[in-house]
Structures are given as C-alpha cells and as structure tokens.
Amino acid sequence: MENILTVRNLSKSFKENKVLKSIDFEVNQGEILCFLGPNGAGKSTTINILTAALQSDGGEVLYKGEKIGGRLHGYKKQLGVVPQDIALYEELSAERNVRFFTSLYGLHGKELDAAVDKALEFAELADKRHDKVKTFSGGMKRRLNIACAIAHSPDIVIMDEPTVGIDPQSRNHILDSIKRLRENGMTILYTTHYMEEVEAISTRIIIMDHGSIIAEGTNESLKEEFQNEKRYFIEVEDTMSLNANDFYSVEGVKNAAIKDKQIQIISLKGIENLDRIIALLSDKDIKIRNISSETASLETVFLKLTGRKLRD
Amino acid sequence: MRGFIEIFKMDFKNLIRNPVLVGYNTVFSILLTLIMGFLTSGAYANPTDAYNYYAVSFLIYCMLSGAMTSTNCFMERDIKKPNLRIIHSPVGSFPIYFSKIVSSFLFDYICHLLVILILTLSLYLNFGGANIGYIILLMAPIEFAASALGVFFCCIFKTEEAASTLLSNAISILAFLGGTFFSFDGMGGVLAFASRLSPVKWMNDTFFSIIYDADISLVLPLFAGSVVVSAVLVFGCSKLFKTEDYLC
Numbered sequence: 001m002e003n004i005l006t007v008r009n010l011s012k013s014f015k016e017n018k019v020l021k022s023i024d025f026e027v028n029q030g031e032i033l034c035f036l037g038p039n040g041a042g043k044s045t046t047i048n049i050l051t052a053a054l055q056s057d058g059g060e061v062l063y064k065g066e067k068i069g070g071r072l073h074g075y076k077k078q079l080g081v082v083p084q085d086i087a088l089y090e091e092l093s094a095e096r097n098v099r100f101f102t103s104l105y106g107l108h109g110k111e112l113d114a115a116v117d118k119a120l121e122f123a124e125l126a127d128k129r130h131d132k133v134k135t136f137s138g139g140m141k142r143r144l145n146i147a148c149a150i151a152h153s154p155d156i157v158i159m160d161e162p163t164v165g166i167d168p169q170s171r172n173h174i175l176d177s178i179k180r181l182r183e184n185g186m187t188i189l190y191t192t193h194y195m196e197e198v199e200a201i202s203t204r205i206i207i208m209d210h211g212s213i214i215a216e217g218t219n220e221s222l223k224e225e226f227q228n229e230k231r232y233f234i235e236v237e238d239t240m241s242l243n244a245n246d247f248y249s250v251e252g253v254k255n256a257a258i259k260d261k262q263i264q265i266i267s268l269k270g271i272e273n274l275d276r277i278i279a280l281l282s283d284k285d286i287k288i289r290n291i292s293s294e295t296a297s298l299e300t301v302f303l304k305l306t307g308r309k310l311r312d
Numbered sequence: 313m314r315g316f317i318e319i320f321k322m323d324f325k326n327l328i329r330n331p332v333l334v335g336y337n338t339v340f341s342i343l344l345t346l347i348m349g350f351l352t353s354g355a356y357a358n359p360t361d362a363y364n365y366y367a368v369s370f371l372i373y374c375m376l377s378g379a380m381t382s383t384n385c386f387m388e389r390d391i392k393k394p395n396l397r398i399i400h401s402p403v404g405s406f407p408i409y410f411s412k413i414v415s416s417f418l419f420d421y422i423c424h425l426l427v428i429l430i431l432t433l434s435l436y437l438n439f440g441g442a443n444i445g446y447i448i449l450l451m452a453p454i455e456f457a458a459s460a461l462g463v464f465f466c467c468i469f470k471t472e473e474a475a476s477t478l479l480s481n482a483i484s485i486l487a488f489l490g491g492t493f494f495s496f497d498g499m500g501g502v503l504a505f506a507s508r509l510s511p512v513k514w515m516n517d518t519f520f521s522i523i524y525d526a527d528i529s530l531v532l533p534l535f536a537g538s539v540v541v542s543a544v545l546v547f548g549c550s551k552l553f554k555t556e557d558y559l560c
Contacts, residue, residue, distance in 0.1 A: 051400050054556045083400070087393045089322075091329055097394075099341035103318045104401035148397065 001066075002029040004156065004187055005050070010059035012045050019045045021211040022059065027156070027189060032182050034198040035191040036298060037208035038205065038308075043191040046208070047160050049194035050189065051081050078107055080154035080186075084161045086141045087148075088133045093122060094131040094144050098151050119204040120149035122177065138171025146174065150181060157181060159188045163197065175200050183302045195298040207302060214305050215310065220299070227269065228255065231294040234263040237287040246284075261289075315403030316411055333381055338384035340431060341374040348493070360437070367437045368523065369492045372515045375424055375454050376487070379479045382416035382462030384510055385494035387472035392558065399555045409463050409549045416459040421452060440523045446531050447522060453538030454515065460545035467552035486510045 007029035012020040020042045035043040048054035050061060052072055061068050068075040088097050098116045102117045107115050120126045123143040133141060142162060152156055159178070163171045178188055178201050190196060198205055199219055207215040207222070208264050215222055236242075239258050247256035247263075252271030267273055275289075281288055302308075327333055329549030356362045362486070385391065386409065398408055425448065431437045440447045465475035488513025489496070496503045507513050518530040 018442050019472075048556070052555075053559055063535070071404045076400070079400065081397070081400040083393075083396050085393050085396070089326070089394050090390065100318065100322055101394075101401070104315050104398060104403050106314070106402075108314070139405075198410055231533045300411050 002064065003027070004029045006062040006065070007050070008060050009060070010046065010049060010061070011057050012042075012049065012054070013057055019211050020056070023211075023213050024207055024210075025213060025216065027187060029073075029155075029187055029202075030182060030185060031203040032178065032188040032190060032201050034202040034205050035189070035208055036193065036195060036198050037191075037249075037300070038207055040191055040210075041193075041208040042211040043208055044160055045211075047158055047189065047191055051079060051158055052076060053135060077152070078155040080149035080152065080157040082146050082149045082157065082159040082162045084164060086145050088141060088144060093130050094125050094134055094136070094147075097133060097144060098148050101148040102151040107152055115151045115153070121148040121216065122150065122180070123147035124173075137170075139166045139173070142166050142170060142174060143177070146177065150186070153304060154186065156187045156189065160191050161193070162190075163192070163194070164185040171197070195302070205298070207298075207305065209302075209306050215301065221296065222301050226304045229266055230265075230269050232265040232274065233266065233290075233292045233294070234265070234277070234281070234288060235265065235290040236261055237288070237289060239263070241284050242281075242286060246280060247277065252281060253277075315401070315408035316431050319403065319407055323411050324419060324492060326391060327381065327385060327386040327415060327419040330384070331385060333419070334423065335487065337374060337378070337381065338430075339371050339429055341424070341427050344370045344373075347463075352468040352494075360435070363431075363435055364437045364523075365429050367435075367440070368519050369487075369516055371424060372454075372512060372519065373483070373487045373492045374427070375420065375451060376408065376458050376483045376512065377480070378416065378420035378424075378455055378458040379462035379465070379483065380476050381420050381460040382412055383466050383471055383472045383475045383479065385416050386412040386463050386466045387475070388471075389472070392472075395517060396558055399558050405553055405555055406550065408555075409467070409553050410546065413456070413459045413463050413546065413549075417456045419451075420459065421455045424451060424455070431521060443522050443528065445527055446528055447519060450518065450522075450531060450535055450538075453535055454505055457538045457545065460542050460549065461483055464545045464548050464552070465547050467557070470557050486512045489513065 003026050007023065007025050009022045009024060010020055011018070011022045022045065023042070026216065028129065035046065037043050045054065049056045052068060052075065063075045063078070068263065089100070095116060098119050099112065100114050101110060102119070118193065120129050123146060125140060125144055128136070133144065134142065146159070146162060163174050173196060178190065182188055202219055204218055205216070205222060206213055215226070239261055241264070242258060244256040244258050247253045247265055250273050252268040252273045253265055254268060255266040265277060278288065288299070341346055345363060345367045348366040350390070351358035353362040428439050432439060461473065462479060465479055466472060469475045469478065489507050490510035491497070491507060492512060496507035514534065518534045521527040
C-alpha cells in the first residue's frame, strides 16, 4: 500500500506537560488506522497536529512525501476532519450546514450541489435535509457531523472520537459508514478509547499512553504478540470428585481453580491441551455442560503493556 | 477570497438571527434615549434637547459596545464549535478573524443607522440635518474599530466571557467619563480633566459640533484616528490569533 502520511519525531508540550514524546508512525493509503488510548494519552493532540490546527514543538508531518508546512492549502483540501464536538450550526438545516462547510473547500455550482446530495445520502439524512439541526437526535447530529467532513471527497478523513455520547444503534451505523468510506478509497484516522470500535473497524492500530506509542500492529498481531496465555471456562454437573491440582498434570496448564460448578483453567498459548482436559474430566465421570474460552482482547493487551485498564 | 465571502455571509446571517444582539443594538439604545431623555427633560429649556443629547451620546456608547458583537461572533460557545470546522478548512487564518470583524461591523452599522432613522422619524431628533452625511461617514470607522477591538480582545484573552466582561467594563467607564450619562464639562478640576482623556468625550464633542455648530473641523482627525486604530487592531489580531486557541 502507498504511504500517504509520514510522521517523524513529533513532540508537543503544554507548558511543562509533555503530551507527545517524539512519536513516529506512517499511514498507508486506504487503511483505517485507529489510535487507541485512555484520555490524556496524546491522541487528540496528534490529530490536531495532523489537521494543522496545532503546531508541534518538534518533528515533521509529510503528506505524500512532502512536508505539509510548505503546501498547507493543498494538504488541508485533502483532509476531512470530524471533530470530537458536534461542530454544526444548530439553527441551520442539514443541507445548509453541509453546503457551507463544503464550499470552504472550493466547491461551487453543480459540483457543490452534487457533493451535498451525495454526503446527505451517505449519512442517510437526505429526507431530513431541510430540517434544522436543533431538531435532530444525537445520532443524527453525529452522522451530519461526518457528512460535513466528507462531502468534498477528501483523501484522508480524521475522526476524533466521533461516537461519543450516542446509542449503540447509531454507533453501529457510524462504524458501518466508516467502513464504506474506506471502500470508497478514503484513508481513515480514527481516535477512540472504545476498544470494541477499534476491533470492529481497524485495519491497523496504534496504542498510545502518556504521549508515546506503546504498540502498533493489526488487531490480530497485537493480540498474538501480547497474549501468551488462554483461559478456559468449563461448566460441569458436579465437582465433588474433582481437585484443582488434578489439572496441573496436563501439559501447559498454569493455573486451575474450581468455584461452585465452574472450572477456570489458564493455559499457555500454543499448547493444544483442551482434549486432554476433557479426557481428564471424562475419566472421572464428570459431565460437561458447557465449555468456553476467553478471546484475547485489546483491553488485555493494554493491561499487559501498561499495568492499567484502558478506562482507568 | 471565495472562502472569506462564504464565511462572512454565514457570520452575518448568524448575527441577524441572534435576537439578543439585534435587540441590544437597536431597542436598547432607543430605550435608553427615551428613559434618560424623559428623566432629564426638565433640566433643558427645550425638552427635545434632552432626547437629542442622549440619542447621540447613547449612539456613540452603543457603537463602542459593538465590540461585544464581534466577541460573540468570534468566540461565543455555540458559534465556536462550528467555527472549528473553518479552522480545519483550507481558507487560512486571516479570513477567519477578519470575517468576524467585517460582519460585526456591518451588522452594528446597519442597526445603528436604523436607530437614527427611527429616532429621526419618530421624535424628530436632530442628527446633523444637512450634515448628517458626516455623522454617517464618521460612524463607519468607529464601528469598525470597535469590532476589531472585540476580536483583538478575544485573541488576547482566548474566551468570549473574559473579553466581553473586560470590554464592557472599560467601555462603560470611558463612556461615563466621556459624558454619556451627564457632562463633566462644568465640574472643573480632576473630573473635567479625566473626562478630556476619554475617547468617548472626543467622539461626543465631534458629533455635537457637527450637529449643533455645523463644524466639521474634527471630522478628519476622528476619522483618521479611527482608521489608524482599526489598522493597528487588525494587525494585532494577525499577530495574536492562533488556531489552537479555538481547540480548547
């Protein structure tokens, strides 16, 4: 994939507080790159520097190999920004909002009309185009917030926590629409502290904490890299004849615990031993009701990296 | 240029849609004139003179208070959020603050011309008779300077609340000293001296000399002074305005 943005040694301080500590990363054409991290990790600061709304103290940002400082106008034309806050004129209609913000990107006449229509259809707000924004639900405003950012068909869409404060249905709608943007050839940079969103849409993830990038990779590769154990939850009919120590005879089992009628086993990843655990239970004539395993999550990856939960 | 025009049109429409600002720039000034004119009419040989004095002095006061229109247009909480999108667009930073100055100026200017029209037609007040053109001409750079002052204060203090509070207090003090409510001319001593230091006093003197004495000798200095102040303030905005101020 073609490299579209390159970030080198980016740093930023607010007074004594170093919010970005010389970070480097690249963005490839057509990917959904998600920035995951708790509040204060430096995600929004990174985004604000990439949108050229904030000056960095050091480092550089290159768009298609050229520094953005020298060609800011052209660079900004290729950006669509969805701010964290709903940035709309409440007293105006949906169409007037999209039309105004899109006109700032040099579109006019029929080209502007077509772009506005397309964006409103994309946001599924075409039938509400003449309604004032103040009459919209939170989810509709969020969708319009995105429509205003993409109407001029930018190369890169930067979204700063665009699903804050909305219901799950609207969130899913927005996540689906982000995937559609990618299918249309746009590159998406997405910040969030919701790992479920990252798992749903990302093609690559950058995990940030305290102004640094602490991990980078795909959803699968990060879990693979940082998750070196797996958990089984086995529900049985009776545990009377069972001792947790019995399971340590099975290769790879690190920990076993029995509580009521449930057995929890932590096993080393890479050792296939579930069949032996089941055999052990069969030998003791214990009937199994249910078996499940915990899938590795980005939450556990983050916990391993920082010793903290993502939303702590 | 197209970007600037689009932003200017939007800012101007937002101002017109704001009933508080429309009321403040029209009804407020008329009400003040009526109340103060009525209360002090007994002190004047001709009661109409009381209304005329306050019509002119409150017009100047409201023109200067136009600075609060531009602070609202620039950094009012609900306006600031959509303005953030303008920051992200490729229009550059100059059209962002300059459109606020120009739209506020035009809005205030139209409102205050309307006030003159209403007071002239309803109370037959004197705004210079044949010399009214000089009054209307002088109003323009003063209104512009006031709008530029509002945006300049926002660039310094970063919030509408801080900028508006400071401006409101400063303008009220200058207006008080300048004789908006009652003249300090006859009081002598420190009060008369302090009054002479207030720019509001210079404006009052210029406007009254045009209206009552048909004397236009002060028009050029006040006009030129207002233009210079406007230019300095716009230059100051260009140096102080940082897009990141909008992010917080």
